[in-house]
Amino acid sequence: MSSNFSRRSLLQGAAAMAGAAALGRAGTAFGQSAVTDKPALLVVMLNGGYNSLFCSHDSFQGTGAFGCSAGNGLALGNDLVVDGTFGSMPAFAKSHMASVGIRHGLTAHEAAQPSLASMNGRSYHLMLAKALGGEAAIKAAVVGGGQPDGPKPAEGDVSLQTITDMRATIAALGGDIDPSVPNREIATNALLGSTTMSKKRLVRSPNSLRSVKDGLDTGVETLRRQGLALDYPGLCQAYGVAVGTTGVNNFRTQMMAAELMVQAGANVVFAEDGGWDTHGDTNGNNVRDMMSNRILPPLNVFMSRLLEATGRNVTVAIIGDFARSLPGSDHQGNLTATVIGKNVRTGTTGKTSSNVALPAGTPGIQQFWAYLAAVTRAPEQIFGANPHTAITLA
Amino acid sequence: MKTFSLALAALLALAGCQGGATLDYKLMTMDEPDVIDPSENPDNPVEMSACDFGYGYEGFGGTRLEAGREDEEVGFDRDRVKPYSALSGEYARVLGKAAPALLGQLASTFGQVPPRWYVEPSATAVSLYSSMRVAFVGCLDFTNTADFDAMPDATNAVEKCTGFAKRFWSRSPDTDEVQACVDVVVSGTNRESAARRKWAYGCASVLSSAPFLTF
Numbered sequence: 007m008s009s010n011f012s013r014r015s016l017l018q019g020a021a022a023m024a025g026a027a028a029l030g031r032a033g034t035a036f037g038q039s040a041v042t043d044k045p046a047l048l049v050v051m052l053n054g055g056y057n058s059l060f061c062s063h064d065s066f067q068g069t070g071a072f073g074c075s076a077g078n079g080l081a082l083g084n085d086l087v088v089d090g091t092f093g094s095m096p097a098f099a100k101s102h103m104a105s106v107g108i109r110h111g112l113t114a115h116e117a118a119q120p121s122l123a124s125m126n127g128r129s130y131h132l133m134l135a136k137a138l139g140g141e142a143a144i145k146a147a148v149v150g151g152g153q154p155d156g157p158k159p160a161e162g163d164v165s166l167q168t169i170t171d172m173r174a175t176i177a178a179l180g181g182d183i184d185p186s187v188p189n190r191e192i193a194t195n196a197l198l199g200s201t202t203m204s205k206k207r208l209v210r211s212p213n214s215l216r217s218v219k220d221g222l223d224t225g226v227e228t229l230r231r232q233g234l235a236l237d238y239p240g241l242c243q244a245y246g247v248a249v250g251t252t253g254v255n256n257f258r259t260q261m262m263a264a265e266l267m268v269q270a271g272a273n274v275v276f277a278e279d280g281g282w283d284t285h286g287d288t289n290g291n292n293v294r295d296m297m298s299n300r301i302l303p304p305l306n307v308f309m310s311r312l313l314e315a316t317g318r319n320v321t322v323a324i325i326g327d328f329a330r331s332l333p334g335s336d337h338q339g340n341l342t343a344t345v346i347g348k349n350v351r352t353g354t355t356g357k358t359s360s361n362v363a364l365p366a367g368t369p370g371i372q373q374f375w376a377y378l379a380a381v382t383r384a385p386e387q388i389f390g391a392n393p394h395t396a397i398t399l400a
Numbered sequence: 401m402k403t404f405s406l407a408l409a410a411l412l413a414l415a416g417c418q419g420g421a422t423l424d425y426k427l428m429t430m431d432e433p434d435v436i437d438p439s440e441n442p443d444n445p446v447e448m449s450a451c452d453f454g455y456g457y458e459g460f461g462g463t464r465l466e467a468g469r470e471d472e473e474v475g476f477d478r479d480r481v482k483p484y485s486a487l488s489g490e491y492a493r494v495l496g497k498a499a500p501a502l503l504g505q506l507a508s509t510f511g512q513v514p515p516r517w518y519v520e521p522s523a524t525a526v527s528l529y530s531s532m533r534v535a536f537v538g539c540l541d542f543t544n545t546a547d548f549d550a551m552p553d554a555t556n557a558v559e560k561c562t563g564f565a566k567r568f569w570s571r572s573p574d575t576d577e578v579q580a581c582v583d584v585v586v587s588g589t590n591r592e593s594a595a596r597r598k599w600a601y602g603c604a605s606v607l608s609s610a611p612f613l614t615f
Contacts, residue, residue, distance in 0.1 A: 144525065151511075167524050171509035188536045188601065195588030196605035197532055202580035203565075203573075204610030206443040211479035211614075217522035218481060218610055224525035225532075253508040 043319035043348070045138050045382040046268045046312075048275045049131065050305065051122075053152065054115070054283030056326025057293045057335070058358050060089045061105035061342045065358045071332055072290035084353040088344075091298050096310045099322075099346045104397035106343045106377055107356030109368035110328070113337040115283070118327040120156030122341075122371055129158040129166070130375045130389070135274040136161035137384045142271025143227035149263040150254045152278025165220040166276075169263050173252045176238055176266065194229040201226060241265065245307055261304035268312060268320060273382075282326055287335040309346065321347030321382050329362050340364040343374065345397075349381040353397040369393045441574050443611065479614045481521040484510035491538055494568045494607070500537040506530045523613070532608045539603035540596075548599040552585040557602070561585070564603050569611040581606055 058065065059072040064087035066074035078090040082100055092100065112118040123130055131154055135146035148154070148168045158166050188196070201222045208219045242249045245262040254263045260277040267275050279301060284292050305322070312320040324344040331338035340363065342356030358364055373393050380392035381399075392398060457465045482490060484507060491499035509530045513519045550556055561581035565573035573581075585602035592598050606612070 167526065168511070169524075169526065170511060171506060171526070171530075187533060188604070189591055191591055192589050192601050193529075193532060193536075196536075196584050196601050197529070197608065199580040199584040199588065199602075199605035200528075200532070200609040203577045203606065206441070206574075207479055207610040207614060210443060210475070211477045214477045215479050215481065215610065215614055217524065218528070218614060221523040221525045221528040225528045228525055229529070252505070255508070 043317055043383075044140065044271070045319045045384075046273055046275065046321070047134065047378060047382050048264050048268070048277065048308070048320065048322045049154075050301070050322065050324045051152070051154070051276065051278040052282040052301075052324065052326040053119075053278050053280045054326065055328055055330050055337070056282065056324060056341060056343070057284070057287075057290060058329040058338075058342045058356075058362055059290045059293070060092065060297065060324075061344045062354070062356060062358045063087045063089050065360055065362070069360050071360065072288070072330075072335070073294075074290070082352055084351070085357070086352055086354045089294070089297075091294055091302065094298075094302055095306055095346075096313065098313050099306075099309050101352060102313070102348060102350045103344065103346045103352055104350045104394075105354040105356040106345050106374055106394055106397065107354075107358075107364045107368040108325075108341040108343060108371055108374045109339075109364045109366075110341060110371050111339045112328060113339045115327050115337075118341075122325060122327070123154035124156030124158070125372060125375075125389075127157045127159065128161070129154065129156065131274045131276055132158060132161040132164055132166060133388055134375065134379055134382070134384060135272075136164040137379065137386055137388045138273040138382060139385070140271055140273060142273070143224055143230070144267065144270060144272050146274045146276075147264075147267045147272045148276045148278075149260045149267065150277060152276075152280065154276050154278075160216075160220055163223065165224065167221075167224060169267060170254050171252050172254060172259065172263050172266060190229055194226060197222065197226050197229060244311065245304055257300050258304040261308045265308055265311060268318075284330060284335055287330070288333060290335075293330075313347070319348050319383060321345065321350070321378065323378060329358065331362055338362045340368070345378070345381065347381050349383065349399045351397045351399045355394050355397055441571065444574075479610075481523050481614050483521040484512050487534075490612070491534065491607075494612070495538050495542050497538075497541060500534050500541075502537050503534045506534065528608065528613075531613060532604055535604035535607035536600060539600040539607065543596045543599040543603055545596075548596045551595045552589075552598050552602070554582065554586055557582040557585050560599060561602060561606065564606040565611075568607050571611075 057072060059074055063074050063079040064081075066072050067076050067079060067087075074089075079087050080090050080093050080100075081087045082103060086103065086105060088103070088105070092103075095103075110118065110121060112121055125133075132146050138145070144167045145164045146166050148166055151168075151170060153168070154166075187193075204218065204222060208215050212219070238249075241247075241262055242251070245258055245265075247259060247262055251259065254260055257277070257279050260279075264275045264277055281296065282293065287293055309320075309322060312318060313322075322345070326341060327337075328341045329338040330336065340358070342354075342358060342364070355368070356364065372389050376387065376389040376392045377394040377398065379387065379389055380394075459465045487510070488499040488503060491503065510527050511519065511521070548560075552560070558578055561578050562573060564581060565571075565577060581602050584605045585598050589598040589601050592601065
């Protein structure tokens with residue numbers, strides 16, 4: 007047992023005792039996660055931008071910008087009004103949703119994307135995945151081809167693993183019975199042998215072959231795990247994917263792979279969808295169409311299967327480079343994100359003005375990650391204090 | 401006593417002359433060229449001095465384009481992961497047969513690059529495990545001969561593992577590399593009863609290591 011595990015266990019034990027004491031006084035809010043719930047964060051990155059019509063709908067109802075009116079908004083309470091397209095989400099999602107303001111001041115894709123994903127040469131995703139701990143071999147995963155921008159150096163033994171083929175992943179996780187797959191225990195020994203044989207070359211090329219070193223280390227740890235009781239046909243049926251589909255090459259298969267990784271114990275999963283640099287979409291029809299037809303159907307399946315799952319604390323964050331500006335749906339120097347999860351209190355810190363601006367004093371990117379760390383119940387404030395306490399269930 | 405002192409002085413003078421002669425002789429010997437061992441493992445780290453032969457160029461704003469570059473030793477960090485497009489030919493080359501069909505089914509796992517695009521190949525836990533699966537399928541065929549009917553032991557495994565490495569890596573393996581393969585086939589395959597399949601696991605471990613999967 008590692009020292010990290012011991013420390014985390016200690017923290018969890020202390021938190022559990024504190025939680026039990028609090029429960030004795032006031033109980034917990036409905037649907038809130040228990041301190042022992044296994045955390046997981048799914049980051050949905052809409053590459054190009056995330057129009058605030060979805061998460062600050064009432065900001066535009068007065069002017070009718072982006073096609074917003076009182077008739078196509080959805081009031082969820084505590085001053086949060088979202089677009090009517092979110093009405094298809096599971097009830098639990100709609101009662102545990104918040105809009106989070108991020109005043110980053112960035113209007114170029116090349117600046118916004120790496121800034122949202124990294125800080126001082128380190129990856130937010132990997133830092134959080136490391137902090138959340140656990141015993142999973144793959145703690146941080148990218149489903150599909152799109153990667154978080156910016157530097158992504160491994161955080162200790164946690165590196166970003168790309169999942170582009172579900173069948174291979176299921177086999178690697180022991181969830182598939184395939185006669186061509188070598189015996190798990192022997193394969194572990196064989197891969198350990200391969201690691202020893204690779205040592206000299208990996209020492210000689212520590213940077214250019216870093217992915218090989220990380221992959222071998224993670225692969226051995228993955229094989230050492232016991233097989234998972236994955237219901238692959240059931241997973242296919244739930245997501246409307248034909249059995250036998252292997253590639254993770256669209257948002258539907260990305261969400262299916264995301265569930266697979268969450269079930270396997272991943273702490274952070276990143277899924278990117280392209281086509282959201284929607285210049286000229288002044289009535290919002292383009293983004294509504296993509297949200298309704300491409301994003302929400304599989305995301306709703308993911309949320310309906312995992313948000314309320316016993317023993318889990320799954321959080322979903324929808325972000326983009328920035329909001330879309332007015333009048334031309336161009337680049338706005340701030341962003342309002344949508345976050346959904348057991349520890350999210352319905353409300354908003356990201357309500358924009360009618361011209362899509364966020365108030366001065368709205369926190370920035372690092373504070374957004376501090377919020378994500380808070381709602382996923384990271385044991386330490388690795389990104390500093392969470393300023394979005396109004397939308398956090400204590 | 402005086403006689404003894406003179407004798408000692410004469411002996412020391414003689415020893416000094418002999419020492420000088422010996423030193424000269426050794427220096428002459430050291431001038432001879434080194435003999436290079438042809439089986440030297442190129443993966444072993446070597447001490448090589450870095451040279452700065454680059455020209456300086458001035459970029460916009462008067463910034464030297466080479467500013468911030470790190471000087472590295474020759475041969476450092478030059479290895480790359482073999483791209484998926486090369487693996488089919490590589491498996492066929494070393495196994496002497498067509499690459500396992502499984503490789504073709506796992507194209508997306510290895511991140512097959514679309515035509516006319518270049519993406520630096522990289523490995524993941526899943527792609528490396530998939531390499532192991534492909535290698536195992538190929539090695540089951542490769543070891544399916546009478547040559548691999550003997551149960552592996554500490555003696556015959558050295559010969560076979562050395563043979564695997566020479567064939568797959570195009571070089572002689574070092575002792576520790578052979579031992580890693582021996583450990584797999586002798587003690588790492590206890591759950592397997594068939595000799596040929598035991599050898600196939602050892603073969604797959606050699607074929608899934610960096611000396612084959614990178615270049």
